[in-house]
Amino acid sequence: MQVEIITIGDEILIGQIIDTNSAWIAQQLNAIGIHVKQVSSVADYPADIIVALTLASGRADVVLVTGGLGPTKDDVTKQTLAAYFDCGLRRDAKVLAHVESIFARSARPMLEINRRQADVLDKCDVLFNEMGTAPGMWVSHKGKTYIIMPGVPFEMKHIMLERVIPRLKQFEDRKPLWHHTILTGGIGESYLAEKIADIEAALPHHIHLAYLPKPGIVRLRLSATGGDLNALKAETTTIVQQIKQRIGIHFLAGEDTSLEQLIRDFMQQRGLLLATAESCTGGNIAKLITALPGSSSMFEGSAVTYSNAMKMKLLDVKQETLDSHGAVSEQTVREMALGAQRNFKVDYAIAVSGIAGPDGGTPEKPVGLVWIAVAGKTQVAAHGYLFGHDRAINIDRSSMAALFMLWQILNAEHK
């Protein structure tokens, strides 16, 4: 079964809002084995809407439409839909009572524009919307199914979960579809692809591998279709194991999680404490960890020491180390990590110092040079990296490289 999504509204086309609805809808449909073939965003113009409906219904069995049903836009979209489906509009008594009850509660005056929210296509099944005034509509037309919903995300989600998904589940010809995501770290997309080239080449035709890179992290997604769902799960699990064996420490998890979540769980379970000493990452590592609920059980804090004076005061970095090696050096990050470990009284400490750019580089220490140290129970590991010229990406890559170094040491010290 093929599905397409059409979003109606100028907001997306002028870049005022980002279309988060389509991704959410696609996830929900994927979870029940329905594949989205295309997403189209069109403006609130009748001709554009009709062309989009015509093309989408030519390619797909089911067309989901969101947007264009708010009180100020009501007329264009609904009239256009009525023309497309060659039907009229009727005022639905149950929806009208619901709209009236909403206005009665809010004590706002109810206008004719609001009453028109209760007008629905006369050949539709109403998809009742408890969360707002614009109902959804389910239309069967010339052998195709159209599902029309408001664009407000929480209203759309409510209608999808309560009305649409249960009904789509009854369609017989859903194709089993299974996704298995792998999180990898400390290895670039190309190098990873080379390492598993033979595994990828040997994939059967019904299993597809996708690379989803972010700075410092690559997700791999296996998508399997056809046949029996349990067979697909077994097949992808075998492939995940092959990849795991092949890439070793770079295999972080056989699920869609994050490196900071893995570290939080690992340290929380073992009662280990972490602190960070951050210069060029400027608190970003602390921010990533503290974004996670429950991180206070394993995270003591961070010394964000942008100045040399603070590196000495908070982390006991020696004046002579800074004088002879500079702030961006192996010696300095080692002292920062040990200082953080001692002063914060933690088991593990991360230290980062680098030149994030765009300025501040020298021939010996160019923009993108970053030193990272991790103090563990039995060792202090330190490593120098040469990233690129973009400040934001250097901060992201430094943060992920530091977390990956910590992850390696955590695993080595807790076998």
Add this chain to the structure above:
Amino acid sequence: MQVEIITIGDEILIGQIIDTNSAWIAQQLNAIGIHVKQVSSVADYPADIIVALTLASGRADVVLVTGGLGPTKDDVTKQTLAAYFDCGLRRDAKVLAHVESIFARSARPMLEINRRQADVLDKCDVLFNEMGTAPGMWVSHKGKTYIIMPGVPFEMKHIMLERVIPRLKQFEDRKPLWHHTILTGGIGESYLAEKIADIEAALPHHIHLAYLPKPGIVRLRLSATGGDLNALKAETTTIVQQIKQRIGIHFLAGEDTSLEQLIRDFMQQRGLLLATAESCTGGNIAKLITALPGSSSMFEGSAVTYSNAMKMKLLDVKQETLDSHGAVSEQTVREMALGAQRNFKVDYAIAVSGIAGPDGGTPEKPVGLVWIAVAGKTQVAAHGYLFGHDRAINIDRSSMAALFMLWQILNAEHK
């Protein structure tokens, strides 16, 4: 001139990523008077890509394509494009040298898969990509213009800003369109709308006002179309002045900037130094400031003190203060701010302590309670806030509220 955007990649269609590129591209195009007619997201299948290109070029003069150009996807998309444009691929020497220099720098081995990144459509103008290995391509074909870019957001943005926008600006038939953005802070969207309701109601038909809220910050965008560009600029400038007078301190800037940039510039120009003492924001304020180039000239660092022990050690918070008032209290944040100001030897210090959630609340101190203090030259201001239940939003709102308090005091102390 009509433009369409096509995004290529399964990731969007299975809901794994949200398409943020299209909104960003649409914003950039709008700013130079170019209207986006439709956005289509299609899978990495040759037939789908070719149909999308055919349909889009039938409706629009310019087709922007993003995605499908990473090293592991290279073959499908580029071969499909070559078929569509009825041309071959050639290995571009300049791009190859660039790819090689990236690999030389990183000391990773360069593979054939990486070399293939330098293969471009032989009838294209290369849109050089300093930020990555996949170049963009500009193709003129049967009277239409095609602009093909990688989907990685920072690479696409770089190519758009450096190569595509300047060239599109030379197209003659753009419609005069003028956007003027205002940054406001410390005031919610509804309250702001109420304050300027009469100004909004009096706007002429060709000027549209949009609210673009983020946690703690609302941008207002005036969009004016038609007639003469200089007349549009004069009209919007008058309206901006009306809004500025009306909302006073909540008017941060008559341009699209950020509060942290305003603070960096203000402090840099006056030689003032800042430090932060962060508990529930976990380093997020430091991260926001250090994300800005040049912030090292005004930012000394941050003590991210998640534990009480660290609040005492790094910020000299008194044991008795924590015992009698708790970590989330006016007294504690005042001591944190003064401790940071003293220990970091700075002119201004921000302190934040709160319960970000989702757990950790009590009847007296519920989730969402956040205390913020700012130590200035002549005063320590402190204020308690009650935000919501979402951890990420609480961290964002706390950060922006703290920066807004700092902004107010900076302005009050430097009249």
